[in-house]
Amino acid sequence: MFLRTQKRRFAHLATSEPAAWATMPCGAAMCWRTSPLKGARIMSQDAAATEQASTTTQPVADEVAAAAPALRGTSKDLWKVSDAVERPSQQVPVIADVDVLVAGGGVGGVVAAIAAARYGARTLVVETHSSLGGNMGPAMFVGGSLHMALHNPEAFPNGLGGIPGEFNRRVVAGEDRNVGADYFQDHHSVSYVASKMLEEVDAEMLLSSVVSGVITRGNKARGVFVENKSGTQAIRSKVIIDCTGTADVAARAGAPVTEMPSNPSAGTFFAIANADWAEYEQALAARGELPQDDQDWMQAQVCPVADRFMPWARAAWERGAFRIVDTVDDFATLEATLMLSKGEPPLVYARTRVNGNFNPGDGLAMSRIAQHERTYIYEFAAFLRENVPGFKRARLHVVAPLTCARGGKSIESTYVVTHDDVARSARFDDVVCIYYDDKQYYPGGCDIPYRMLLPKGVEGLLAAGKSAVRRGPQMRQRHTVQLMGQAAGVAAALAVKHCVEPSEIDVAELQQVLHTLDPELDRRGT
Numbered sequence: 001m002f003l004r005t006q007k008r009r010f011a012h013l014a015t016s017e018p019a020a021w022a023t024m025p026c027g028a029a030m031c032w033r034t035s036p037l038k039g040a041r042i043m044s045q046d047a048a049a050t051e052q053a054s055t056t057t058q059p060v061a062d063e064v065a066a067a068a069p070a071l072r073g074t075s076k077d078l079w080k081v082s083d084a085v086e087r088p089s090q091q092v093p094v095i096a097d098v099d100v101l102v103a104g105g106g107v108g109g110v111v112a113a114i115a116a117a118r119y120g121a122r123t124l125v126v127e128t129h130s131s132l133g134g135n136m137g138p139a140m141f142v143g144g145s146l147h148m149a150l151h152n153p154e155a156f157p158n159g160l161g162g163i164p165g166e167f168n169r170r171v172v173a174g175e176d177r178n179v180g181a182d183y184f185q186d187h188h189s190v191s192y193v194a195s196k197m198l199e200e201v202d203a204e205m206l207l208s209s210v211v212s213g214v215i216t217r218g219n220k221a222r223g224v225f226v227e228n229k230s231g232t233q234a235i236r237s238k239v240i241i242d243c244t245g246t247a248d249v250a251a252r253a254g255a256p257v258t259e260m261p262s263n264p265s266a267g268t269f270f271a272i273a274n275a276d277w278a279e280y281e282q283a284l285a286a287r288g289e290l291p292q293d294d295q296d297w298m299q300a301q302v303c304p305v306a307d308r309f310m311p312w313a314r315a316a317w318e319r320g321a322f323r324i325v326d327t328v329d330d331f332a333t334l335e336a337t338l339m340l341s342k343g344e345p346p347l348v349y350a351r352t353r354v355n356g357n358f359n360p361g362d363g364l365a366m367s368r369i370a371q372h373e374r375t376y377i378y379e380f381a382a383f384l385r386e387n388v389p390g391f392k393r394a395r396l397h398v399v400a401p402l403t404c405a406r407g408g409k410s411i412e413s414t415y416v417v418t419h420d421d422v423a424r425s426a427r428f429d430d431v432v433c434i435y436y437d438d439k440q441y442y443p444g445g446c447d448i449p450y451r452m453l454l455p456k457g458v459e460g461l462l463a464a465g466k467s468a469v470r471r472g473p474q475m476r477q478r479h480t481v482q483l484m485g486q487a488a489g490v491a492a493a494l495a496v497k498h499c500v501e502p503s504e505i506d507v508a509e510l511q512q513v514l515h516t517l518d519p520e521l522d523r524r525g526t
């Protein structure tokens, strides 16, 4: 184990040329240039990127503008173009050299970055949004089975350990409202604790920035291109950890990825204030069981959650006032569900459910869903207020800026954990953490092997969280994602320390470090 001993933020400017980077000695100083990029070195994105993105060149844009009236039609018509244009060659300024670059500052990425920085690596997290935490931060999905990590005595007799345990305990302690026994909802606390813990270990953050491409040297990932208000910029790294939730970096680096099957169950979280939950429950109780006719109507609308909004939803629908089920083009349906009422003053937590045939890695599909959700949520709140007992004074309190989905791309791991592995509580020599199924408890849980974090085909790259989880065993639970992030962060730091690729590290040393973080990390049996 090695600990950072001195503050190295804003260290010396690196002088190596891009071509020399692949062989750059380990421990070279991180170079972080703030804007303006005085004297920044320039990389050719064409030469270095593995991915050629398509952008509209000016002549084409002019042609499109000239033809605009003819192109107008439904929004579906707009997206029917299937063509490609050459992207002009571009010189890209290099703004930083880091040891470990974490792409995505969500549930797994934050823990991965804390772990990497705590174990000596100069670490940078790049996050699309302006606040950290991903599904637990701006997406506001804070509760759920995270309670298992905090309070499940069978799986975690002493609570979740290591950095994830520390992180979650600080989140709960920092909550300024809605403190619950086994469920917490304060996403502000998540983003706050994430920032504080990263600052404490001198990890850098680049927020409001999208990782848009990967710098490769042969089959080695050696940095990323980012897009933000400054345009395209390059950051070189020794190890990248893909924590984007959809293996975006791995895919762009050319690693094989698996697309999840359809219906990834996306949703956006929101909260409603000033509702009288008791009055609402009383009205439902007084209504009693739904008449068959109403049940048939619900069935016809393919709306499994409308029960709790009947008969008011049907009446509003038939008046033409509000449709409890929205359809997104021809690929998804959208409805909302009220989850729980909690806190003082009470807030009703709610989320949309988007079901259908779409891929969360499809930018256009996700944009269409987001567009529908924003109007649906507002109108749903108005529907409640105007029609449903208990919501007369209700108002929309907050809507998450980020829509999340359970599915999406994931890496083709060197080893894929299967349902069978979980059912037999599989043990692996390269265990880095344990997965406990939150629905069915298998004594001892199932080992997650280090190989699960290693993508095939590309070196210099690890994945953690949903990017590493194929649909199958539900290993995308937040506490499992955090444990994977911790393992990936320490592994990346060890790779940097020993000047080797992540696939070449001594797994026994990784396990030793992980044990110092949590002695029960690979606890056997119960």
Ligand SMILES: Cc1cc2nc3c(=O)[nH]c(=O)nc-3n(C[C@H](O)[C@H](O)[C@H](O)COP(=O)(O)OP(=O)(O)OC[C@H]3O[C@@H](n4cnc5c(N)ncnc54)[C@H](O)[C@@H]3O)c2cc1C
Pocket: 103, 104, 105, 106, 107, 108, 109, 126, 127, 128, 129, 132, 133, 134, 135, 136, 141, 143, 144, 145, 146, 209, 210, 211, 212, 243, 244, 245, 248, 265, 266, 267, 404, 405, 406, 464, 465, 466, 467, 476, 477, 478, 479, 481
């Ligand atoms: C509707 C829903 C309900 C759920 N309920 C539960 C539950 O009850 N209990 C439970 O344990 N789990 C639940 N989950 C699952 C859990 O929340 C996720 O599996 C987990 O958050 C995945 O963590 P992650 O770090 O892989 O991804 P995320 O937390 O999604 O983080 C990914 C981060 O990467 C960023 N990012 C993405 N692409 C880029 C890019 N190109 N450049 C820069 N940044 C990028 C994103 O903005 C985000 O911050 C639920 C998930 C959903 C969608």
